[in-house]
Amino acid sequence: MMETMKKTENNPLLEQLQQPDIQAVLVSLLQNLPRFEKNLEAMGNIASFGQAVLQNKQSMQKYDELVRSYNINLETLEALVGLLEKLPKLLKQVEQLENFIDFTTAILADQQTIDYATSSIKSYTEPFLKKGQQGFSLVKEIQQQVQATTKPLKLFTIMKWLKDPNVQQSLKFVQATLTVLNKKAD
Known part of the structure; x- marks a missing residue:
């Protein structure tokens, strides 16, 4: 045993x-040796096929025609390299776009979400629509009043209006507007 340990x-x-x-x-x-042998044999077959294609003049002529049909020059290769460098960034953008499209598709497919969004939008726009309708009905009522009145305006009526606080406030607003516009024009 000592001899074995020394060896x-x-x-x-x-x-x-x-x-x-x-x-x-x-x-x-x-x-795994049998699998490795099969893989080596397959690689040998591929190499043999490649050599046969390279030695076949007809195949090489078609390949040469194909390559010559493309306008590949230094500028094209530089652009290709630049594009390859930007692929990771483009991939991120495409993934974000894809996520947005998936999200939008999911929302449009969900009737409950559409109903909620519609009601939310309606709750925001409803007050503006009511104000618009009130303004429209006020204008319509004023137009009807103007058409119904056939009496001509008199100077004393206008002087009486000048005492009304609403007319005074409106005239002050007009006066201030004219003052500001005159200052800006100078």
């Missing part, structure tokens, strides 16, 4: 082979 100490290869993890790797390698 092991002197031979580093035998020391390596006695390690369990090395033994496990070797067993796995031996088990």
Whole structure:
């Protein structure tokens, strides 16, 4: 036994082979050898096919015609490299766009969400619509009053209106507007 230990100490290869993890790797390698052989054979077949295509003048002529049909120059190659450099950023943008489209599609497919959005929009716009309708009805009522009145306006009637606080406020507003506009014009 002492002799075996001395042989092991002197031979580093035998020391390596006695390690369990090395033994496990070797067993796995031996088990996979048939698969490795098939893969090497397939690569050899591909290489043989490539050589046959390169030696076939007719195939090479078609390939040459195809390459010549494209306008590939230095500028085109630089643009291609630039585009390849930007692909990660473009991919992020496309993914964001895709997420937005998926989100929008999901919303449009969900009737409950559409109803909620419609009611929310309606609650915001309803006060403005009511004010607009009130303003429209006020204008309509004023037009009807103007058409119904046939009496001509008199100077004393206008003077009486000047005492009304609403007319006074409106005239002050007109006066202030004219003052500001005159200052801006100078």
